[in-house]
Amino acid sequence: EVVLTQSPGTLSLSPGERATLSCRASRSFGSSHLAWYQQRPGQAPRLLIYATSSRAAGIPDRFSGSGTGTDFTLTISRLEPEDLAVYYCQQYGSSPLTFGGGTKVEIK
Amino acid sequence: EVQLVQSGAEMKKPGESLKISCKGYGYSFTSYWIGWVRQMAGKGLEWMGTIYPGDSDTRYSPSFQGQVTISADRSINTAYLQWSSLKASDTAMYYCARRDTTSEHFQVWGQGTLVSVSS
Numbered sequence: 038e039v040v041l042t043q044s045p046g047t048l049s050l051s052p053g054e055r056a057t058l059s060c061r062a063s064r065s066f067g068s069s070h071l072a073w074y075q076q077r078p079g080q081a082p083r084l085l086i087y088a089t090s091s092r093a094a095g096i097p098d099r100f101s102g103s104g105t106g107t108d109f110t111l112t113i114s115r116l117e118p119e120d121l122a123v124y125y126c127q128q129y130g131s132s133p134l135t136f137g138g139g140t141k142v143e144i145k
Numbered sequence: 146e147v148q149l150v151q152s153g154a155e156m157k158k159p160g161e162s163l164k165i166s167c168k169g170y171g172y173s174f175t176s177y178w179i180g181w182v183r184q185m186a187g188k189g190l191e192w193m194g195t196i197y198p199g200d201s202d203t204r205y206s207p208s209f210q211g212q213v214t215i216s217a218d219r220s221i222n223t224a225y226l227q228w229s230s231l232k233a234s235d236t237a238m239y240y241c242a243r244r245d246t247t248s249e250h251f252q253v254w255g256q257g258t259l260v261s262v263s264s
Contacts, residue, residue, distance in 0.1 A: 038207075070249075074251075082240070084252055087245065087250040088250075129248060133192060133206040133208070135192065136191065
């Protein structure tokens with residue numbers, strides 16, 4: 038199976054700063070088949086990005102995704118307090134579907 | 146509005162059986178795959194399996210094959226996840242989620258069902 042490794046484990050930034058989250062795959066899986074989810078405390082996950090760089094409906098444009106091959110990035114251009122959450126990447130190009138271990142974003 | 150509404154929290158003993166549900170609203174239930182995802186306390190997300198309610202075609206993660214059964218009743222727009230004999234290690238939050246029509250990312254998520262298994 039494709040193992041996704043997310044880094045850093047925790048990111049602590051101030052409002053207005055830029056957050057860069059990494060997701061690295063153990064092997065290539067079809068680079069357009071990568072999604073990102075946000076899970077706020079006590080809530081279900083929410084789709085942010087699919088097909089590596091397409092924003093889901095209703096997601097602000099300060100969230101963007103990029104990457105190819107085995108290296109992918111989620112960027113939050115200007116952090117807001119409500120971005121406090123754990124962010125997960127998911128690949129769906131190879132079965133079984135797999136998720137990364139998550140990056141926790143803390144707001145200073 | 147498209148929604149997935151899951152059944153309530155469960156407290157069970159080891160060895161007991163359980164079936165939890167996920168009801169779809171606001172869309173054609175038979176036209177979208179529904180997946181189940183486990184999240185153990187303080188841990189990440191794990192895909193368990195996915196079902197197409199239109200014809201009950203079901204795919205399982207190798208990690209969960211034989212451990213759970215996924216089913217659906219399209220007459221009542223509901224998908225199910227069931228265990229025949231629970232273990233303490235099944236204690237977790239379980240989410241259902243609706244897949245996109247053409248790819249396997251999950252567009253819409255249920256609110257989650259907490260399953261606690263303890264003697």
